[in-house]
Amino acid sequence: xxxxxxxxxxxxxxxxxxxxxxxxxxxxxxxxxxxxxxxxxxxxxxxxxxxxxxxxxxxxxxxxxxxxxxxxxxxxxxxxxxxxxxxxxxxxxxxxxxxxxxxxxxxxxxxxxxxxxxxxxxxxxxxxxx
Amino acid sequence: xxxxxxxxxxxxxxxxxxxxxxxxxxxxxxxxxxxxxxxxxxxxxxxxxxxxxxxxxxxxxxxxxxxxxxxxxxxxxxxxxxxxxxxxxxxxxxxxxxxxxxxxxxxxxxxxxxxxxxxxxxxxxxxxxx
Numbered sequence: 001x002x003x004x005x006x007x008x009x010x011x012x013x014x015x016x017x018x019x020x021x022x023x024x025x026x027x028x029x030x031x032x033x034x035x036x037x038x039x040x041x042x043x044x045x046x047x048x049x050x051x052x053x054x055x056x057x058x059x060x061x062x063x064x065x066x067x068x069x070x071x072x073x074x075x076x077x078x079x080x081x082x083x084x085x086x087x088x089x090x091x092x093x094x095x096x097x098x099x100x101x102x103x104x105x106x107x108x109x110x111x112x113x114x115x116x117x118x119x120x121x122x123x124x125x126x127x128x129x130x
Numbered sequence: 131x132x133x134x135x136x137x138x139x140x141x142x143x144x145x146x147x148x149x150x151x152x153x154x155x156x157x158x159x160x161x162x163x164x165x166x167x168x169x170x171x172x173x174x175x176x177x178x179x180x181x182x183x184x185x186x187x188x189x190x191x192x193x194x195x196x197x198x199x200x201x202x203x204x205x206x207x208x209x210x211x212x213x214x215x216x217x218x219x220x221x222x223x224x225x226x227x228x229x230x231x232x233x234x235x236x237x238x239x240x241x242x243x244x245x246x247x248x249x250x251x252x253x254x255x256x257x258x259x260x
Contacts, residue, residue, distance in 0.1 A: 005242035021151055021160060028158035030151060033214045045238070077234035078243060080226050084163045086234045096210050104207035104216040108175070112135040113208060 003045040006076065007038055011083045017053060018085055022095070024102075025074040025088040031095035032103040034061075036085070048073050050089055067126045069093035094120040097127070133175040136206065137168055141213045147183060148215055152225070154232075155204040155218040161225035162233040164191075166215070178203050180219055197256050199223035224250040227257070 012018050017035040024031055034052040036044065040060055043051045050071035054061040064070030075088040096103040096117075105117025142148050147165040154161055164182040166174065170190055173181045180201035184191040194200030205218035226233040226247075235247025 002238070002240060002242055006238045009236075009243055019149060019163065021163060023160060030153060030160065030216050033149065033151060033209065076238040078236050078238070079163065079233040080228050080230075080235070081233075084233075086160050098210050100210075103209040103211075103214075105210070106139075106208050108132070108136045108206040108208065110132060112132055113139055 003042050006045060006078065007042060009078055009082050010038075010041065010085070011081070012038060013083070017055070018083060020052065020085040020087055022050070022071065023086065023088050024091055024095075026090070028088075029102055030104055031089070031091060031101070034063075041085070044073060044087075045076070050087065064092060067093065067097070067121075069095065069121075069126075071095070093126075097123060099123045099126075133172050136175060136208065137172060139208055139212050140168075140171070140215070141211070142168060143213070147185070148213060150182065150215040150217055152180070152201065153216065153218050154221055154225075156220070158218075159232055160234055161219070161221060161231070164193075171215070174203060174217075175206070180217065194222060197223065197227070197251075199225065199251075199256075201225070223256075227253060229253045229256075 020036050021033050022031045037053045040051040040053050050063045052061045070092045071089040077086040094101045099119045099121045100117040101120050106113045107116050150166050151163050152161045167183045170181040170183050180193045182191045200222045201219040207216040224231045229249045229251045230247040231250050236243045237246050
């Protein structure tokens with residue numbers, strides 16, 4: 001993937017970020033959405049490892065660095081107005097810090113929000129609580 | 131779907147918006163991402179017809195109102211931190227104003243961005259250019 005060609009076509013927002021939708025390459029399940037700076041987008045495209053920008057921590061965020069649940073890029077797409085990215089990835093373990101395969105594990109139902117996603121790991125065992 | 135339960139759980143950004151990822155219910159293809167206010171989210175949940183907020187026009191945007199390419203909600207999910215929605219919809223015609231089935235019709239390749247999406251309508255014939 002030519003990083004310069006894609007970076008030139010992306011419109012970053014006023015904070016210098018672009019949203020990235022992340023889909024499982026094997027199942028097409030939407031796993032998460034996160035944000036990238038130009039720098040973390042370039043690092044993702046050149047390394048093949050998904051790297052984001054954490055808005056809450058205001059720092060570079062290598063997905064899976066603490067959990068081991070890394071994501072390897074398989075495909076990248078840009079939308080018509082150039083302000084949203086869509087990635088397909090190979091997901092190691094689960095994408096969500098809660099232990100679910102996808103961050104979208106809660107479904108809106110007549111009975112309210114129901115957690116019906118697939119839990120694939122125990123967050124207490126994965127993240128060091130010390 | 132209970133609109134109040136979902137609305138209570140959503141965190142809107144400083145502009146009062148929440149991003150909504152839209153997936154085709156039949157194929158799981160990601161069609162687009164758009165934004166909703168509390169009002170257009172409530173209208174979507176109660177009517178079953180996808181209604182967004184146009185950031186460029188700063189107005190309520192009933193998907194398909196001019197093109198006829200409406201979207202009917204089949205499923206709604208909320209992510210772990212409550213700031214992104216994921217919808218599955220039945221898409222009439224194509225989702226993108228360019229005539230492609232998905233707004234993500236451009237793929238990043240070694241040769242640059244390549245339009246490899248499926249074109250399903252002629253935008254000149256659908257949108258009144260007068």
